[in-house]
Amino acid sequence: MSTTIISVVVVYLLVTIFIGVWATARTKNTSDFFVAGRSLGMFVVAMAVFTSIQSGFGVLGGTGLTFDAGLGGFVAGIGFAAPLGFVLAWFLAAKRMWRLANLGEVYTLGDVVERRYGSRGVRGWMGVAVALGVIGYLGVQVQATGVIMAAIFPFGFTTGAIIGLLILGIYAVGGGIIAAVYTDLFQGVIMVGVSIIVVFLAINAGGGVLNITETLQGSDPALASPFGTVSALTIACYLFLFSLGAAGQPQLLTKFLMIGDTKELKWGALTSALAYLLTMLLVAGVGLSALSLSIRGEFPQLETPDQALTTFFVEFTPAILAGLGLAGILAAIMSTGDAFLNLGAAALIRDIPRSLNVPVRNELLWSRVVVALLLVLSLLFSLYLDTLVALLGVFGWGAFAAAIFPAVVLGLVWPRATKQGAIWSIIVGIVLNFVLEIGARNDLVLLPEGVVNGAFALAVAIIVFIGVSLVTQPREDKTSPEVKRVFEG
Template sequence: MNNPILIAILGYLLLTLLVSRFAARAAATPGSFSRSHFLGGQFMGGGVLALSLVATYTSASSFIGGPGAAYTFGLGWVLLAMIQVPVAMLTLGVLGPKLWQLSRDTQAVTILDIFRSRYQSTPLLWLAGLSLVAGFFGMIVVQFTSGARLLSVVAGIDYTAALLMFVATVVIYTLWGGFRAVTYTDAIQGLVMLGGMFALLIGVISAGGGVSNLTSQMASIDPGLLEPHGPNGFMSWPFLLSFWVLVCFGTIGLPHTVLRVMAARDGRAIAKAMVLGTAVTALVTMLPHLAGALGRPLVAELASPDEIIPSLMVQLFSPWVAGILLAAPIAAVMSSVDSMLLQATSTLVNDLVIQRRPLTRSQQQWLTCMVTLAVAAICTLLAIEPPQMIIWLNMAAFGALQVVFLWPLVLGLFWKHARASAAIASMVAGLGCYLPLTFMKIKLLGTHAIVPALLLSLVSFVVVQKWGDNR
């Protein structure tokens, strides 16, 4: 094998497997397999919680799609992307203390355990569970596809081989150590993202003769690349509002980020992670997007703007260094898909089977392994020849999870007498609004479908709750 980039990437994948093996030993505790595998106990300190939360939230869009948009639309998109910086503070600050305490008191393993304890409604659990599994299936396929394409392009190997290599690594370390393995590898991947993007941005600025020289060249290409609203005012105020709701405010209720809060060690860890997580989010967001925007004068021709980050790495660095740096976008994909895979499996195993039919530890372990392999296999088959609309399916799934979980989770925690009927009405109304608007590409007042959907979801919750209180 004489491919430095591929060797470096394989070394990184091997490192994740070694970390997962260490985590597997740390997680080997007696008692319920489902709790140790799917949550790992409340063990995360502030630093690990911050890195894990940010790495889980950060996906291929942050290192591939986002910088590609910054390459196309300029510095205005970099400013737009920074809207998502408060994600850690919002998630941990709004949900942190109450969700952590409820998880501890009820021994909750999943977000559906929280709903079961809070609402005690079987229809609500089925609606939430089916939505979660359907949403994560679509998102897992997209992440598998993104990871495989990245490996295939930069390492020069066949797409199918890259897909199998990527999926095998994620599945092995997820099965090996469960939630602890996912958490520790996510923390390492967060550090890899930071290091890789710092090096890349420095390389871009150095190769371009400084920021002022690069921005001057961008202005000569299109003055709109330096404007806050982008070329031709593309990023309008309704667009900015929609983006803030979709990638910042709405993420409070995403199941795979909520799980991190439940696994915090204590209140001090949550408080520390709010500060560290916000700082890390700012860097992980700014660095790749700024590199994508400033890289416009350095890479004039691309088959797709999404190729800007790997293209810059290959162009600016030696093959060995480029291989090491390319671990950053690969880490971004892996740190999202592992959490989605674990959550989809935990819903199918813990919420739909174990809650209805108690199993021994060995039976739980066997069932978890089989379901994880089945989910990964189905998503791999779909990723071999992904449908043309897969990216839209990903966005639809991302928003759908928000309209299903946000208000039932937040209001369920803070509204003492919140009813299951109100939560169900919120879910149904939100989905009933979001999915048609998304697939029919209807923009009410120029906003993304997530804005009216979350608003209708909130109104439905409050109306049904008040109607029940007045009966």
């Protein structure tokens, strides 16, 4: 790797460390650590929403899937549905979460559901769902960090992963969510800037849009179609899972608790959706251009499609841009990692202990300890239990969608929702995702071909949530007047 590329990535890493040190000085209590003292503005929150959802899977994996199966591999379903999901999350939950946060000491999704349902049981199950997903997501981000660091610097996967995690630890342990959202802002600007520039280079490298289309059509007409070689059923499932499911992702929902002033909600949906869509230009442009170059024999042979983006940066862009591009990939990975470290600490230090009626005394101190422990654990898992990491990683999005969308989002818009409905939908969401994913990994396919497991689990969890709520209506409505105002939006 050239000195210029390495220098650009080193500068990027130093800036993230600097932000971490600055944020640590500003983090004085639990509110600062989990919800940035409810002081954030629109642009910071919108960019943090975008970057925490746009992970290494979205950028590296998305380009690889597009390289493998055309636009339908990632962009047509997942890539377009997620930003629509951002907008729907704002319509459904933004004002309601903000109103709930005003009722005092609402820092986590566990706090939200306990306030909503008046039940520590729902808080506990929510904590378990978040903790399971966090371990999977973190393990995947650690593996991706190791791969990218090893590709840039002259050392192996393990050393790369350790150095990446040390840097993540420097800012996430001390600075909590303040460090996370401001590094997210910096990382988001890099990702969007690189995407806008590189998409033109990609189209140019492929010989123009028409040339790329004709090459793809000549190889397989489906590759020049909007759904690529992916079935329409799978695309429909992706559109369902990634639009509604986006509103069920904890790293998105908790950002509404951090907003300082109501007016900051106004343009956040548009800003975060636009930023995500701009990075889809990169994924679609590089994925399709690299595929057409590969068909013509003008692209290096790849061991796996996931190498398409890094190879394109190194072989087809100037060194400075390649450095920024690789820093952008690291940014996507680290910004998702920091969000999940914070969510993991919230689940393990606040939600689960409080659900058992044993609140932790010094939450700030112990949250920092747990963030450090989660970093070490996720490294050990990714090095020695990679099967578990892969399983929990796949489980992540679908399980969050099925466990959180009904209990939190539908629970905030529908006054008749009950704690029993919430608990059963969380349990069914987690169990169904696990069973379907484990079955699929052991050649036990339980659903028709093309149906996405997470989409099926989300649909079932929604039906269970509404159905169980309807049959467990309490004789007397004990919801407080303040919470009733939240339902109005």
